[in-house]
Amino acid sequence: MTEYADIVFTRHKGQGITVDTAPPRTRVALQALMDRYAYLHMPAPDVIVFADQVVYRITAYVEGALELELVEDWRPAPAVQLPLTDEQAKEIKARWKEQHGNGQVINLVEVPKVEGSGA
Template identity: 40%
Template structure:
């Protein structure tokens, strides 16, 4: 196996269905896996494979030694993971917000508007 070929890892999660955990730039896939409709793979055109509506791979070759398709990542629609803030960072953000907007009328001063009756 070429060192730059990675492994596509998917899992089935309750309430979310099939979730793509890892999607390397290049990977191999067996034809048996492609034929198994229970894993969320669909062919798009003649040479693209959509995995669980999250990543799109293009078939760029065939490895005869392992009898696998060689894939290259075309698009990745998975959300970007967001780093969680530490407690110190959360408290710092809260204190800055309180300093700026915590006083009554500091954020948006209230201006009363009167309309004269036109009789």
């Protein structure tokens, strides 16, 4: 059985819409094509482009909904943080030490001891 999931969008004030999740297969109600606020266009009769970021091909029409299959994903690849090399770690530690000193306490703060409560 084919699994369908929703396309997830985020609307950014003054910047438009981004596609957060683009599943391999999804269903869209026909009413979505008529919604003037839906950020989509159809460059061909069997293709729908959402937010100029993902391209779906229409594969079927079932009970008032179009079944779609992801064809292209134009979103930028997520940034991946690779582990630091030993050299990079040493450089970061050296810069931190240079900016923040040698780890010695500059101002010693003494906290007065409170002996018993006089209440």
